[in-house]
Amino acid sequence: MRLTFPYQTDRLGAIRIYGVQHVFELDSDPAEPESVFGTTVSHVPTPAMIAVQRRMGVVVPCRNERLRILDGVLTGIPHATQLIFVSNSDREPVDRFMMECDTIERFCRYSRRSAVIVHQRDPGLGKAFAAAGFPHLLDEDGLVKHGKGEGMIVGIVLALLAGKDYVGFVDADNFVPGSVNEYVRVFAADFHLAKTRFAMVRICWKSKPKVVDGALFFSRWGRTSETTNRLLNLLLAGYTGFGTDSIATGNAGEHALTMELALRLRLAGGFAIEPFQFIDLFERFGGVAKATAPQEHPDLMKEGVQVFQVETANPHFHEDRGSDHLEGMVAASLGALYHSPAANAQVRSAIEELVGSTPALPEPPYPPLSGLDVTAFQSVLLEHAPTFSQVVFPEGSETLPIAG
Ligand code: GDD
Ligand code: MG
Numbered sequence: 001m002r003l004t005f006p007y008q009t010d011r012l013g014a015i016r017i018y019g020v021q022h023v024f025e026l027d028s029d030p031a032e033p034e035s036v037f038g039t040t041v042s043h044v045p046t047p048a049m050i051a052v053q054r055r056m057g058v059v060v061p062c063r064n065e066r067l068r069i070l071d072g073v074l075t076g077i078p079h080a081t082q083l084i085f086v087s088n089s090d091r092e093p094v095d096r097f098m099m100e101c102d103t104i105e106r107f108c109r110y111s112r113r114s115a116v117i118v119h120q121r122d123p124g125l126g127k128a129f130a131a132a133g134f135p136h137l138l139d140e141d142g143l144v145k146h147g148k149g150e151g152m153i154v155g156i157v158l159a160l161l162a163g164k165d166y167v168g169f170v171d172a173d174n175f176v177p178g179s180v181n182e183y184v185r186v187f188a189a190d191f192h193l194a195k196t197r198f199a200m201v202r203i204c205w206k207s208k209p210k211v212v213d214g215a216l217f218f219s220r221w222g223r224t225s226e227t228t229n230r231l232l233n234l235l236l237a238g239y240t241g242f243g244t245d246s247i248a249t250g251n252a253g254e255h256a257l258t259m260e261l262a263l264r265l266r267l268a269g270g271f272a273i274e275p276f277q278f279i280d281l282f283e284r285f286g287g288v289a290k291a292t293a294p295q296e297h298p299d300l301m302k303e304g305v306q307v308f309q310v311e312t313a314n315p316h317f318h319e320d321r322g323s324d325h326l327e328g329m330v331a332a333s334l335g336a337l338y339h340s341p342a343a344n345a346q347v348r349s350a351i352e353e354l355v356g357s358t359p360a361l362p363e364p365p366y367p368p369l370s371g372l373d374v375t376a377f378q379s380v381l382l383e384h385a386p387t388f389s390q391v392v393f394p395e396g397s398e399t400l401p402i403a404g
Contacts, residue, residue, distance in 0.1 A: 001023065001025065001026060001027070001028055001043075001044050001046075001049060001185055001186070001189045002023075002024040002025035002028040002041050002042070002043050002044075003021045003022065003023055003024060003041065003042050003044070003186070003189055003190070003310065004021050004022045004024055004040065004041055004042075005021070005040050005041060005042055006018030006019055006020075006021045006308065006309075007019060007040075008246060010236055010240060010244055010246045011240075012236060012239055012240065012282060012286040012287070012288065013285050013286040013287030013288065013301075014285040014286070014287070014300060014301045014302075014303075014304045014305055015281050015282070015285055015286055015304070015305045015307065016304055016305065016306050016307065017236070017246050017247060017307045017309075018246075018306070018307065018308050018309060019246050019309070020204060020248050020309045020310065020311050021190075021308065021309065021310045021311070022310070022311050023182065023186065023310065023311065023312055023313045024041055026182065026185075026313060027046075028043050028044075028045070029043075030045060030046060032045070033045075034048065042189075042193055044188075044189040044192050044193065048189075048192045049185055049188040049189055049192060050078075050080050050188075051192075052166065052187075052188035052189075052191045052192050053078050053080035053081045053184065053185075053188045054080045054081075055164055055165040055166055056080075056081045056082065056159075056164055056165070056166040056167065056168055056184075056187065056188065056191075056256070057081065057082040057083075057084045057116075057155070057158065057159030057162055057164040057166070057167050057168070058077050058081045058082065058083060058084065058167075058168045058169070058170060058184055059084045059085075059086060059151075059152060059155030059156070059158075059159065059167060059168065059169050059170075060073060060074075060077075060083070060084070060085050060086070060169075060170055060171075060172050061086050061088075061148050061151035061152055061155065061169065061171070061172065062085065062086070062087045062088070062089060062100065062151075062172035063087070063088040063089055063148075063151075064089045064090055064096060065089075065172040065173045065319070066173075066319075067099055067100065067103050069172070069173055069174070069175060069319070070100065070103060070172050071103055071107065072174070072175065072176075072177040072180075073170060073171075073172055073173075073174050073177065073180050074103070074104065074107045075107075075177040075180075076170075076174075076176075076177035076178060076179070076180030076181040076184075077170070077180060077181070077184060078181060078184050078185060078188075079111065079113055081168075081184060082114065082115075082116065082159070082162050082164060083104070083108075083113065083114070083115040083116070084115070084116045084117075084155050084158045084159055084162070085100070085104055085115055085116070085117045085118075086118060086120055086151040086152070086154045086155045086158070087100055087117070087118075087119050087120065087151075088119070088120040088121060088146060088147075088151055089119075091119070097119050097387065101117060101389070104117060104391060105391050108391045108392075108393045109393050111393075112393050112394055113393060114390065114391055114392045114393065115390070115391045116158050116162060116388075116389075116390050116391075117387070117388070117389050117390075117391065118154065118158065118381075118385060118387055118388045118389075119387035120144050120146075120150065120151050120154055121143050121144065121146075122143075122385045122386065122387040122388065123142065123143060123384070123385075124380065124381065124383075124384030124385030124386060124387075124388065125143075125144055125154065125381065125385045125387075125388065126138050126141075126142045126143045126144055127142065127380050127384050127385075128376075128377045128378075128380040128381040128384070128385065129144065129372075129377065130142065131373070131376045131377065131379075131380040132372045132373040132374070132376045132377035132380075133371065133372065133373050133376070134366075134367075134369070134371070134372045134377075136366050136367060137150055137153060137154075137366060145269060147269045147270040147271075148253075148270060148271055148273065149267060149268055149269040149270050149271070149272065149273030150269050150270070152169055152267070152273060153267055153366065153369070155167065155169070156257075156259075156262050156263075156369060157369065157372065157374075157377065159259065160259060160263070160369075160374065161374065161377075161378055164259060165258065165259050165260075166187070166188075166191055166256060166257070166258055166259060167256060167257055167259060167262055168183070168184060168187045168201075168254075168255070168256030168257075169253065169254060169255060169256065170183055170184065170254055171253050171254065171318060173318045173319040174316070174317070174318050175317040175318060175319075176314055176315065176316075176317050178314055179205075179312065179314035179315065179316060179317070182312050182313060182314050183203050183254045183312065186201065186203065186310045186312060187201045187255075187256035190308040190310065191256070191258065193308075194258070194306050194308070195306065196303040196304050196305065196306055197258055197260040197261075197299075197303060198258060198260055198261040198264070198300050198303060198304070198305040198306070199257075199258050199261065199305070199306040199307075199308065200255065200256070200257050200258075200261060200277070200305070200306070200307050200308065201255060201256045201308045201309075201310065202249035202252040202254075202255040202274075202307065202308065202309050202310070203249065203252050203254040203255060203309075203310055203311075203312055204225075204248045204249045204252060204309060204310070204311050204312075205311065205312050205314070205315060205316035206311055206312065206313065206314075206315065207219065207220060207315045207316070208220075208315065208316045208317070209315050209317050210320065218315065223330075224251055224329050224330050224333075225249075225250060225251045227330060227333075227334075227354065228250035228251050228275050228330075228333050228334075228337075229245075229247050229248055229249075229250045229251075230350075231250075231334070231337055231347055231350060231351065232247045232250045232275065232278050232337070233245055233246065233247050234346055234347050234350055235282065235337070235342065235343060235344065235347045236282075238344040238346050238347065239282075239286070239288050239344075246309075247278065247309075248309055248311075249274075249309045250274065250275045250278060250333070251271075251274050251275060251329070251333065252274055252309075253274060254316075255274065255277075261300075261305065262369065263368060263369045263370040264297060264300065264368050264370055265277060265280050265281070265368060266280050266284075266365040266366060266367060266368055267280075267365060267366050267368075267369075268332075268336060268362070268363070268365045268366070269363055269365075269366065270332055270363075271328065271329040271332050271333070272332035272333055272335075272336050272362060272363075274333075275333035275336060275337065276333075276336050276365060278307075279336055279337060279340045279342060280365065281305060281307070282340070282342040283340060283341055283342040284297075285297070285300065285301065285305060286342065288342055331355075331359065331360070332362065334351050334354070334355060334359050335359040335360055335361065335362035336362045336365075337351065338351045338358070338359045339359070339361055339362060
């Protein structure tokens with residue numbers, strides 16, 4: 001893969017946010033030696049990307065998506081990665097989760113690969129979090145709360161148990177298998193280029209096709225992303241003193257983290273999870289807010305956090321869910337931004353202007369997963385969660401580290 005060199009850099013405390021990289025060539029010359037930073041284009045050879053993919057879990061959060069579309073998403077996930085499926089789909093009156101399990105089982109059988117599966121609302125999964133000293137994720141019935149962010153947190157823990165060093169996320173409602181493939185290859189390419197153990201790769205797309213007046217329109221930005229990015233950039237500019245448009249991935253559902261970083265971030269629930277990653281970085285490692293905690297993370301502060309942003313060649317084409325859903329997403333990210341100790345007066349007044357009032361206080365984020373007792377989690381999960389399964393093909397060929 002060939003990617004443009006991320007030239008522009010915004011720095012805030014330990015954080016480096018790189019300007020958007022472009023995918024220049026999906027499949028580059030395999031005979032060409034690697035060329036990294038120093039030219040205008042970085043060339044990452046396929047074997048280097050595959051080496052990273054072998055150390056990566058790809059989490060697919062899914063709630064009641066169409067099976068044909070899910071099937072396409074699976075097709076796009078590179079073989080070397082570990083597939084992790086976290087479902088919050090209905091189990092009644094029709095058991096959609098069972099249908100998803102069948103789809104994944106069939107996919108793994110024919111592609112000779114493995115998958116880790118769990119249902120987010122499995123009481124045994126809730127028990128495992130409680131036993132691991134992480135009850136924050138649970139509702140009053142002791143089940144993991146509903147929400148995409150909550151499903152992703154479950155996915156991070158499963159990737160950790162599977163011994164992975166990287167964890168990436170791709171939505172289950174993507175119509176284009178080739179774009180899923182590109183996202184995961186991009187994650188691997190930038191992790192290969194990363195110079196620290198604390199890195200993040202976030203995707204933005206060249207276009208998001210929509211049908212407008214009966215014709216296909218290739219829009220540049222979603223409305224939600226436009227608003228979130230503008231406000232995050234305003235916040236950044238308030239500290240650096242220079243106006244910037246470097247943040248282009250505030251809402252990036254498709255993104256990946258090194259496990260070292262994933263375990264140290266505080267993660268938000270629902271659709272606030274992606275913008276909140278920036279907020280948490282600013283608050284705790286940007287050296288700007290009262291809530292900073294650099295003394296707890298001297299290694300991170302020294303090595304720094306690298307945030308890569310990449311514009312993919314494929315369009316992002318997914319299910320359209322209408323505007324109610326979008327408004328909820330905007331409200332979640334604006335609330336978190338407004339009430340963050342890292343927010344400055346400029347950002348707060350821009351938000352007030354936008355919504356016409358003070359946004360509601362958001363749910364507090366979850367504490368970092370580094371506090372989770374992994375051994376206790378694993379033993380309770382294996383014993384008490386009937387929806388947890390590992391699909392392994394060829395059968396008996398390999399036992400995942402997750403099996404202990
Ligand atoms: N496990 C789980 N649990 N998955 C869920 C849940 C849940 O409670 N809710 C939604 N999902 C899954 C969906 O099935 C889909 O695969 C993915 O999470 C994203 O949900 P969508 O409902 O498709 O969200 P969206 O398309 O509006 O927004 C996406 O793109 C935004 C950026 O444009 C999401 O990825 C957002 O997080 C992202 O900010
Ligand atoms: Mg979607």
